[in-house]
Amino acid sequence: MDESVSTVLSRYIREDLLPGFPALDENLSLFEAGVLDSLALIKVLLFVERRFGVRLGMKDLSLASFDTIAQIAALVEAQGKDR
Amino acid sequence: MNDLYAAWQNLGPLYLFSSPAYLLALPLAVGGHWLLPRRLRNGYLLLVSYAFYLSWDPRFAALLLGSTAVDYYCGLEMEEAGRRRFLLGLSLTINLGCLLLFKYLGFFCEGLALLLSPIGLAPSCSALHLIVPLGLSYYTFQKVGYILDCYQGRVKPCRQPVDFALFVSFFPQLLCGPIERAGTLLPQLQGLRGLDGAACSRALYLLTYGLFKKVVMADTLADFVDRVFAAPAPSGAEVLLACYAWSLQMYCDFSGYTDLARGSAALFGVQLSANFNLPFFSARPREFFRRWHITLSTWITRHVHYPLLFWLGGRLQGRWGLSARGALLLGNVLAGLATMTLFSFWHGASFNFLVMGPYLYGMFALYDGVAGLLTRATAGWLPRWAELLARPLNRLVVLHLLVSIFVMVRPTSFPQLQRMVAGLAGGFDFRAMGTSEWWYVGLGLILFFTHEFFQYRGGDELYVTRWGFYRQVPFYCCLFFFALQAGASFSQRFIYIQF
Numbered sequence: 019m020d021e022s023v024s025t026v027l028s029r030y031i032r033e034d035l036l037p038g039f040p041a042l043d044e045n046l047s048l049f050e051a052g053v054l055d056s057l058a059l060i061k062v063l064l065f066v067e068r069r070f071g072v073r074l075g076m077k078d079l080s081l082a083s084f085d086t087i088a089q090i091a092a093l094v095e096a097q098g099k100d101r
Numbered sequence: 102m103n104d105l106y107a108a109w110q111n112l113g114p115l116y117l118f119s120s121p122a123y124l125l126a127l128p129l130a131v132g133g134h135w136l137l138p139r140r141l142r143n144g145y146l147l148l149v150s151y152a153f154y155l156s157w158d159p160r161f162a163a164l165l166l167g168s169t170a171v172d173y174y175c176g177l178e179m180e181e182a183g184r185r186r187f188l189l190g191l192s193l194t195i196n197l198g199c200l201l202l203f204k205y206l207g208f209f210c211e212g213l214a215l216l217l218s219p220i221g222l223a224p225s226c227s228a229l230h231l232i233v234p235l236g237l238s239y240y241t242f243q244k245v246g247y248i249l250d251c252y253q254g255r256v257k258p259c260r261q262p263v264d265f266a267l268f269v270s271f272f273p274q275l276l277c278g279p280i281e282r283a284g285t286l287l288p289q290l291q292g293l294r295g296l297d298g299a300a301c302s303r304a305l306y307l308l309t310y311g312l313f314k315k316v317v318m319a320d321t322l323a324d325f326v327d328r329v330f331a332a333p334a335p336s337g338a339e340v341l342l343a344c345y346a347w348s349l350q351m352y353c354d355f356s357g358y359t360d361l362a363r364g365s366a367a368l369f370g371v372q373l374s375a376n377f378n379l380p381f382f383s384a385r386p387r388e389f390f391r392r393w394h395i396t397l398s399t400w401i402t403r404h405v406h407y408p409l410l411f412w413l414g415g416r417l418q419g420r421w422g423l424s425a426r427g428a429l430l431l432g433n434v435l436a437g438l439a440t441m442t443l444f445s446f447w448h449g450a451s452f453n454f455l456v457m458g459p460y461l462y463g464m465f466a467l468y469d470g471v472a473g474l475l476t477r478a479t480a481g482w483l484p485r486w487a488e489l490l491a492r493p494l495n496r497l498v499v500l501h502l503l504v505s506i507f508v509m510v511r512p513t514s515f516p517q518l519q520r521m522v523a524g525l526a527g528g529f530d531f532r533a534m535g536t537s538e539w540w541y542v543g544l545g546l547i548l549f550f551t552h553e554f555f556q557y558r559g560g561d562e563l564y565v566t567r568w569g570f571y572r573q574v575p576f577y578c579c580l581f582f583f584a585l586q587a588g589a590s591f592s593q594r595f596i597y598i599q600f
Contacts (some may be wrong), residue, residue: 029527052391056211056410056433076425078416080411 023070023091030065031087046086049081062067066090072097116235118361119315119586131368135296143263143290144371150272154235161234164199169269172197172244173231174252176258176265185252192248196241203233208450223573238447239441242400247283249404256283264291277358279376279396286371294370302566304367309580310552310565311360312427317545317583319354322346330517338598340524348507352380353549355394375447376563382557383499384492386465401444409436438462460509464502545583 020063024044031048035058036097048054054062067073083089113120130149137145155162175192179185214222247268249257259265268287274280329335329343356377366373380392390398412433417423423431442458472495483491512518556562564578 049403053403056406056429056436059410060426060429060433063429067426074425076411076415076428079414079425079429083408 021035023094024087027062027066027087027090028068031062032066034077035061042087044046045086047085049085062090066094069070070094070097102408104107105137106331116153118358118365119312127368134369139293141249142294142454143261143267146272147263147267147270150267150270150275153272154270154275158232161232162393164234165270166266168195168199168241168244169266172248172269173259173262173265177246177260178249179248179258181576189248189252196245196248200237200241200327203237205450238560239278239280240275240449242280242397243278244269246280246400246404253532259287259291261291269289271371273362273368273369273371274373275364277355278394279359279362280400281374281396285374289371296368296370298589299566300367300370303563304364305577306563306566307360307364307367309364309577311357311362311364313545313583314353314357314360314549316357317580317586318549319357321542321545322353326350326511328511332512333520335520337525337527340521344504344508348504348509351507352377378562379553379557381500381503382553383503384496386468386499386502389499391502397447398444401447406436406440409439449510451510451596453512457506457552461506464506468499468502490503502585548579548583 028042028044031042031053036053039053042053046053063074063079073094074097078093078097083093107218112122112125115122115126117123134142134145135147149160151166154165172192175188177190210562237430247259251258259268264287267290268283271290296390310520326343326347329339332339335343360378363373363375374396376395377394378392380389383392410429410432413435414425414428416428417427417431418428420428438459441462442455445454445458448454512521552565555564561567565573568576
């Protein structure tokens with residue numbers, strides 16, 4: 019069975035972006051928690067585009083839409099449906 | 102009665118945490134707070150906070166009260182959907198307008214006069230150099246943070262006027278921060294506060310160590326730094342030492358003040374945020390911003406950098422064929438430059454601070470570029486000993502980068518800067534410097550760095566408070582010994598108050 023977008027994202031953050039970071043709640047604010055900063059944001063964007071084969075435009079991205087794993091997963095899933 | 106007043110005046114200004122007047126008044130304020138019934142405590146603390154502020158200049162308490170009333174009203178009314186944008190605009194205009202008027206108008210007018218002088222126009226700006234109300238930059242940012250959080254729905258507006266006024270004017274953090282978020286401080290002020298043994302131990306440590314950093318370290322270093330910067334022809338050795346001493350003085354002055362603020366607040370059952378986390382242990386320049394004046398850098402990152410980054414990204418995508426990634430990368434550079442400039446210019450309305458922002462950003466980008474290149478070029482073939490040597494060398498480079506940034510803001514005039522550079526160019530003869538006054542500063546430095554090293558290694562700022570009683574006693578005795586040696590020179594300077 020394919021892993022959910024949230025699971026893949028969570029693992030990427032804990033294993034590649036911030037190795038050793040404790041388990042992440044889907045609704046944790048990644049910017050508030052210091053998981054994402056401006057450079058990490060670009061890394062996550064690149065990872066998402068490569069891993070899930072979607073193209074996210076700036077119109078999809080904002081502090082309110084890219085702040086939690088659940089929000090990023092929703093964006094990816096919405097892009098997947100559009101294609 | 103007059104004698105009593107004169108004796109009180111001799112104890113120094115009440116609004117400075119290291120003055121005897123403050124250190125005597127604090128236990129009285131704390132005692133009164135805990136003796137009162139719970140429902141009266143916030144009102145009492147508000148009165149104490151305004152008395153504290155009034156002791157500096159009664160005129161500006163009206164400004165504090167008036168702007169607090171505006172933000173209380175704007176926050177409350179924001180619950181109605183139709184007027185939210187208008188109320189946000191109103192609050193921002195008043196808050197930032199006050200900041201501009203009192204802090205920056207004189208500087209901008211002088212800049213304009215300088216630009217107009219070649220064509221024979223020289224407007225007088227002396228009337229525009231107003232007294233900057235103490236704490237204006239801090240409480241303005243705290244109120245703006247509250248309004249933005251209300252607007253974005255991150256916090257519910259505060260309905261109790263006394264609680265809100267106390268949130269703005271709580272005296273331990275009124276003049277120099279930490280700049281607290283509404284979601285962190287308001288619940289503490291509105292909830293049930295208590296004072297237990299752990300809080301008392303924490304308060305004792307923060308107050309004592311804060312005094313040590315301020316009185317022993319910062320004030321002693323300040324005497325030397327001031328003397329060198331005022332000298333008509335300082336030697337190279339003096340200038341070099343003064344540069345390091347100034348960097349350490351800034352850190353000890355501000356972090357000492359913050360510790361005193363946090364210790365004072367702890368006695369009222371309130372935990373203020375840590376504003377420093379051992380900044381001189383930063384392994385990378387960017388890390389420094391997560392360790393120095395943390396509450397300001399967090400505020401600017403949340404309210405300026407990220408919104409600007411997304412806004413710029415949206416504007417830039419599609420231009421010159423930029424993808425979302427390219428737009429974010431370019432947006433990040435521009436937003437970073439703007440953020441650094443705001444961060445440094447917040448500290449003071451002078452040319453030094455205006456230039457410091459872009460310099461900071463340029464230096465950090467250069468460091469990241471060079472360090473990245475070296476890491477990639479040497480990956481896999483460096484021997485183990487060289488890797489081990491590279492780490493302290495890297496920290497040494499970062500430390501000197503930071504010293505070069507601090508030094509930028511110290512000269513008060515161009516001729517002074519010229520004298521410093523001339524001194525450096527004249528060579529370094531350390532033997533010519535007297536050493537008799539340095540012994541206890543040297544011992545203090547050893548104690549200070551050893552203590553900070555243990556804090557860094559254990560990742561625990563308050564490790565001393567977890568010691569047993571008999572281990573704590575010698576630690577505090579050491580601090581008092583150094584304070585006595587410093588001659589209880591309760592200085593009236595606090596560098597960050599002027600910001």
